[in-house]
Amino acid sequence: MSDSIPLASTSSAASNNDWITLTQGARDKAKEYLAANKDREVVRVTFDAQGNLGLELDKLRPGDKTFAQGDVTVAVGGVAADLVKGLVVDFQSSGGKVGFSFGGTAPAATDPKVAIKARELIAAGGAGHDQHSHVSQYMNVFYSLIVLTVLELGCTWLPIGKLAVVLMLMVLAVTKAALVGAYFMHLKFEGRWKHVILVPPTMLAIILVFALMPDISFAEHGNASTKTGASVGQSGHGIEVPAEAPASGHGNH
């Protein structure tokens, strides 16, 4: 039954309806939650630090064992699958409390210590495979950053015009920044919220700078400041400036 669900993953998806049972109520509730969270694929059985069983909405991860329950796919960390065999999940309201409840013959359901052990197993075993692929990715990004930095430093020696050098430098710098942002800060793998948070300040920053440029860069202020090193305010468009003004404008030594 799980074959019909197009989930892209490397899970050992041997589905077994008898392994975990969701009652109708639990299935309906889980379906409801999944429908409300479109980028979550499965309902995951979790174990917290106190040995309590819980359910989470999540994506499929490598090493997961999945169990199809009607329209709902339940996942559990592969190494802990044996400990949830015989688990029954119900959704009920009793005595004013509403929530999922866990029962059945599963070792993890009857003994909290087993649940804690399951949690440790998943943390130790399940993520190992994940970690290796990420480390090599980070190292590749590192080497790319080094190469780009060396290219930046070498740019100034190229026999091309100043404008070309500046453009190359900016492209290299932005590429480096993008690599750090995408891979180290994990932005490449984050959801659409990153646009909501990052686009407005970036737009504001760029717009404000370009809005001020005509006032500050290209306005004629009449006299070069004699104390400051650069003659700010002189028109940048190549208008002839009296000979004595620039010489007095440098205060380096």
Added chain:
Amino acid sequence: MSHATATAHETPAHEVGEGGHHYQPSVPLSIGKFAMWLFLATEIMFFTGLIGSYVVLRFGSKSWPTPEARIVTLKTGEEVRGEEAEKTKDSVTLVLESGKKRTIQKADAVSEGEHGWIRNQSPLNLPLTAANTFFLICSSVTMVLSLSAAQGGDRAKMLRFLLATIVIGAVFVGIQVFEYRKLIFEEHFVPGTNIFASCFYVMTGCHGAHVTGGVIYLITVYLRALAGKVGPHNHEPIEVAGLYWHFVDLVWILLFTVVYLI
């Protein structure tokens, strides 16, 4: 993300997921990460303001102490300033402010001790700062490797890489301080020297303050990790601190290019 236990109310205020991430049901993002990203959004505006004003001020200037800008003092006492276009053993061609080129012979110029006969207008130490940039990039790598170790359950590795990040960060600040000392006391390059100096000190100073704050922040995370509060079971603080640290590195990448290379 919905996490419900047998006795939990159906929609709690927030849930705790794996790795200690705290979630709001309405936002598909953990609270700590969300808050840090909001803060980083303000920091984007802060640094863009600084770098943006640098660009604006430079655009409006007839001359600027770039890495190629030189000064040659002639034996007649005249000081010639311009960007280096060509250089041979006995002569240098400078592009003056007016746009005209002028070739000066070594024989006509004054040689000043260790500076030689051609001096740089910019007193900045490019090789040392390039090395510093490399160090900061390394610290970013160790930071992300620390997070990776925490996510993979390896506490010892996580602590080691976190400590490496702190040490390299401190080295970065140390080298910046060393450069500042040299600039201020030997080159007499202070914020009041010229506009370039003013911009330079504000930008690198603010960035240096951010790095220092970041090192302190990382030290607190490290101490919490030593105490067991942060680790593979609760790696959200490392991820959040990592976001800040990578941002600081990112800003430096841009700052270094704009201030030192262009």
